[in-house]
Amino acid sequence: MIKEERQRLIIEKLNRDQKINLLELSQLLNVSYDSIRRDVIELEDKGLLKKVHGGAVANSYLSFKNTHNSSADQQEVVMLTRKAQKLFYNHQTILMDGGTTNFHIAEQFPKNLEMTVITNSLPLAAVLNEHPKIETILLGGTYHKRYQITIGNQVMKQLEHIRVDLYLMGFNGLDPEVGVTLRHYEESVLKQKMAQAAKKVAICAITEKLHTVETYKVCDLQDIDILITSLKPSDVTLNAFRQQGIELI
Amino acid sequence: MIKEERQRLIIEKLNRDQKINLLELSQLLNVSYDSIRRDVIELEDKGLLKKVHGGAVANSYLSFKNTHNSSADQQEVVMLTRKAQKLFYNHQTILMDGGTTNFHIAEQFPKNLEMTVITNSLPLAAVLNEHPKIETILLGGTYHKRYQITIGNQVMKQLEHIRVDLYLMGFNGLDPEVGVTLRHYEESVLKQKMAQAAKKVAICAITEKLHTVETYKVCDLQDIDILITSLKPSDVTLNAFRQQGIELI
DNA sequence: CTTTTTTTTGCATTTTTTTGCAAAGAATTT
DNA sequence: AAATTCTTTGCAAAAAAATGCAAAAAAAAG
Incomplete structure (x- = not known):
């Protein structure tokens, strides 16, 4: 499983559930906790989510913008x-x-x-x-x-x-x-x-x-x-x- | 259950009921009374609710959609x-x-x-x-x-x-x-x-x-x-x- | 095709945050 | 004023994050 795919799945899950849990996610994708955590750090740097203790939450301003832009x-x-x-x-x-x-x-x-x-x-x-x-x-x-x-x-x-x-x-x-x-x-x-x-x-x-x-x-x-x-x-x-x-x- | 999710649920419940009870909420979310109270303190700092004895009430003086009246x-x-x-x-x-x-x-x-x-x-x-x-x-x-x-x-x-x-x-x-x-x-x-x-x-x-x-x-x-x-x-x-x-x- | 370099990954250790508990202190009710 | 309920505070255990390091994998170079 390559990094990009993981990150894409993270974003998808985040858009569905509004929140993700790192431990849960690492088990689900069958990679180490650290990898997931590093992915989330990268995604946060890109401004695509917000990292919180124990997981990450959707960036509110992105959710309702989905409509008109690619x-x-x-x-x-x-x-x-x-x-x-x-x-x-x-x-x-x-x-x-x-x-x-x-x-x-x-x-x-x-x-x-x-x-x-x-x-x-x-x-x-x-x-x-x-x-x-x-x-x-x-x-x-x-x-x-x-x-x-x-x-x-x-x-x-x-x-x-x-x-x-x-x-x-x-x-x-x-x-x-x-x-x-x-x-x-x-x-x-x-x-x-x-x-x-x-x-x-x-x-x-x-x-x-x-x-x-x-x-x-x-x-x-x-x-x-x-x-x-x-x-x-x-x-x-x-x-x-x-x-x-x-x-x- | 991560903190952010709990807090989101608290706010949601607050918007529905206009008031929440800490004890009730801790049982509902299955966490300790203290955690809920700390959440409520944080939410109050953010100005999202007002803490009162035994619970919290919605802060928005103008909560238009769901009036807090009988x-x-x-x-x-x-x-x-x-x-x-x-x-x-x-x-x-x-x-x-x-x-x-x-x-x-x-x-x-x-x-x-x-x-x-x-x-x-x-x-x-x-x-x-x-x-x-x-x-x-x-x-x-x-x-x-x-x-x-x-x-x-x-x-x-x-x-x-x-x-x-x-x-x-x-x-x-x-x-x-x-x-x-x-x-x-x-x-x-x-x-x-x-x-x-x-x-x-x-x-x-x-x-x-x-x-x-x-x-x-x-x-x-x-x-x-x-x-x-x-x-x-x-x-x-x-x-x-x-x-x-x-x-x- | 092999070697070198870079990137990615997992692990162990340290540090920080969160959580639940208990005791003491306030506020509220009776 | 006593009893009850809720709050505050300090503390220790647990959970999670950050950090450094080395092995593994992938990419680039020779």
Whole structure:
């Protein structure tokens, strides 16, 4: 039995039962306790589960994401959102808008992170409920039911009085030529305003979004300060970003 | 049985029954009393429940789905929220704050009701997602994690520019002598401001809340325009309300 | 095809965590 | 105030995790 197969079986069992027991599993797969334990350590490093005393439990944020993404995409998202954690320090104030990526990043905030998060996304505020040390400020406005965010003039006005350390921008398309683009007009205007309210702008781009262009333009490449991507440093696509002086993670 | 599984089961049982007994639970899960108690301590640290003498109770002050009240209470809530529907017409703009009662009322809005709802409650906004014809406006501000509402100066400021037809006020205690009272100071101030922004103020009082007095006063009886109650019209308690010219439903 | 290198695996030892127990202290009830 | 019930505390046994090491297996190199 090769390692990869074992690990695949572990993940499968975990998805079924929500929890696994190391001893039980080692007997079931007929390998030593240590091998299983090492597998679980590896899987935890990949962010695919959470190790606990006596076994492992499913990573909650992965379970309901299964629906729309392939497992390869999932792994990329896990990796990217982990990388993104480098952006956050105690006593910062950051601005985050809606979108699944931002949602997953917020889910993975360290529990002891002391920060202020300003957002117009209701799911994000709900997730931050789990992080007692994070102060959440919600931007009020007309509630957009589909995207579950607030939009409109009132949000814009509140942004005028705000100055934050970092803006983590959600988006639909990123192209070296065109810049950052979006499907929804009102949001694109809002994001421009948000970018103005921040000292730095960061975006987190899964490979799927690179080289795609959507209808409404948010900003140019040069307006982005930090890009989080899973592309290898050698990738030619990154040259365009480097030329704009964008910090790559 | 690993610790995490036990704790998950504890939370599940807690969500079902709203309260748990340590001894009973230790027998059920077949572990020592001490282990269960230590689990409960950990869960309390995580803010997932509240420890009480001999057991634990659900922490979520707003555990909407399964109310911790008796079935008699539940029936009363259902009846009251039905009655409350009389207050709503098309093309109105109303203000609603947090609390379970308002939540249940919003749940029962007719699907074809065309209305604008302004609120500082996130669960309420989430519920209104199910009502396509209702426009929801969210008041922005500091997010209060426990009550799941926005509070603070920013909310107050937005209220200054608002004038609505009706304010449906949530509250903790209603007494003919003292008036409307609340447990939470900041909210009580906010509710005063909300009342000022509305042409009419309505409250929906389950019998349990009548004659109870909490720490912070929101307003006098005379500031209330409409009271929804399940008391019989002959009940003497209602006389005080009638004298203040309050419309009874 | 053999040798070398790397990876994987299992085992023994140490360290840490968890668990159950008992005695002492609080809180609650009668 | 006494009795009962629950909590807290310290402790020791048990369970599990981490660590270091060597044998076995697999992969790479010659």
